[in-house]
Amino acid sequence: MALRTPxxxxxxxxxxxxxxxxxxxxSLWGASGVVRSADLAVTAPGxxxxxxxxxxxxxxxxxxxxxxxxxxxxxxxxxxxxxxxxDPSNPRIDxxxxxxxxxxxxxxxxxVAINVVKGTAAGSPTVPSTPTNSIALAQVAVAAGATxxxxxxxxxxxxxxxxxxxxxxxxxxxxxxxxxxxNSGQTANAMQIINSSGTVLNGFDSSxxxxxxxxxxxxLEYEFVMGAY
Numbered sequence: 001m002a003l004r005t006p007x008x009x010x011x012x013x014x015x016x017x018x019x020x021x022x023x024x025x026x027s028l029w030g031a032s033g034v035v036r037s038a039d040l041a042v043t044a045p046g047x048x049x050x051x052x053x054x055x056x057x058x059x060x061x062x063x064x065x066x067x068x069x070x071x072x073x074x075x076x077x078x079x080x081x082x083x084x085x086x087d088p089s090n091p092r093i094d095x096x097x098x099x100x101x102x103x104x105x106x107x108x109x110x111x112v113a114i115n116v117v118k119g120t121a122a123g124s125p126t127v128p129s130t131p132t133n134s135i136a137l138a139q140v141a142v143a144a145g146a147t148x149x150x151x152x153x154x155x156x157x158x159x160x161x162x163x164x165x166x167x168x169x170x171x172x173x174x175x176x177x178x179x180x181x182x183n184s185g186q187t188a189n190a191m192q193i194i195n196s197s198g199t200v201l202n203g204f205d206s207s208x209x210x211x212x213x214x215x216x217x218x219x220l221e222y223e224f225v226m227g228a229y
Contacts, residue, residue: 018104021069025061029070032061032135033161040075040158042096042138044149049083051096051140051149053114058098059161060112063132064105071100071133073112081114086146087121093141094119095127099134116140135159 006013008023034040039056055075062068075098083094095117101109114137117128121144130136139155146153 018067018069021062021071022067023069024072025070028164029059029061030162030164031159032059032070033159034058034135034137035161037160040098040137042140042154042156044151044154045080046150047148049085049147049149050080051083051116051138051154053079053081053096053098053137058135060098060100060133060135062100062102062105064102068102068105071102071112073098073100075114079114081116083116083140083142083149084118086142086144088145090121090123090125091141091143092119092121092125093127093139095130095136096138096140097131097134097136099131102133 004019004022006015008015008019035057038054040058041054041056043052043054044050045052053075055077058073058075060071060073062071081096086092096114097117098112098114101107101111101113103110115131117131119125119128119142127139136157139157140149141153141155142149143153
C-alpha cells in the first residue's frame with residue numbers, strides 16, 4: 001500500500017485501527033517503552049515464585065510486520081506474574097514482558113498480556129529474546145533450586161517510550177548577534193533591539209508603543225547569540 005486514504009479522522013471516512021495506530025506513531029511515538037518512569041515496574045513480593053508488575057502505560061510498536069503502528073496498553077492495578085519452578089541443578093534467567101496479541105496479523109488472540117518468558121537453565125544462562133509485539137520489563141535471575149524470588153533477583157530493563165520532538169530551525173542561514181537595551185528613566189526608546197552593526201531593528205518606548213519605523217516584533221524571527229558588547 002502507498003498513500004493511506006482516507007487521511008486520519010476525515011469526517012466521512014472509514015478508519016482502520018491500523019491507520020489510527022500509524023497516526024500516533026508518525027506524530028507522537030518515536031520508540032516503544034513505558035510512558036512514565038514508574039510505569040510497569042517489576043518488584044518481588046517475597047516468599048513466593050511470583051513477581052508484581054505495577055500499574056501504568058506502555059507504548060508498544062507492532063513488529064509482526066511493517067506499518068503496524070504503536071499500540072497503547074494500560075495496566076490499571078498491580079498484576080502478579082508467576083515464575084515457573086526452578087531447575088534443581090542450574091540457574092536460568094526469565095524475562096518479564098508485556099505483549100500485544102493481534103489476530104489480524106497472526107494467531108487467534110486479540111489481547112494484551114503480561115507474560116514471563118522462561119529462560120534455559122545452564123551453568124552460564126543467557127537472557128531469552130523479547131517476543132514479537134512486546135517490550136521487556138525485567139530480567140529475573142532464578143537460582144538453581146530457588147523457592148522464592150527476591151528484589152535482588154530482579155533487573156529492571158524498562159526503557160521510556162520516546163516522544164517525537166519537533167525540530168525548530170532558524171530561517172536565517174547566518175546567526176546575527178543581537179543585543180537588547182533596556183533604558184529606564186527616559187521618555188523614548190525604553191527598549192531597543194540592536195544588531196552588531198549598531199542598527200536599531202526594533203523597540204518600544206516607555207509607553208509600550210512601537211518605535212517609529214520599526215517592524216512589529218511578532219513578524220520577526222531572531223536567533224540570539226550570547227556574547228559580550
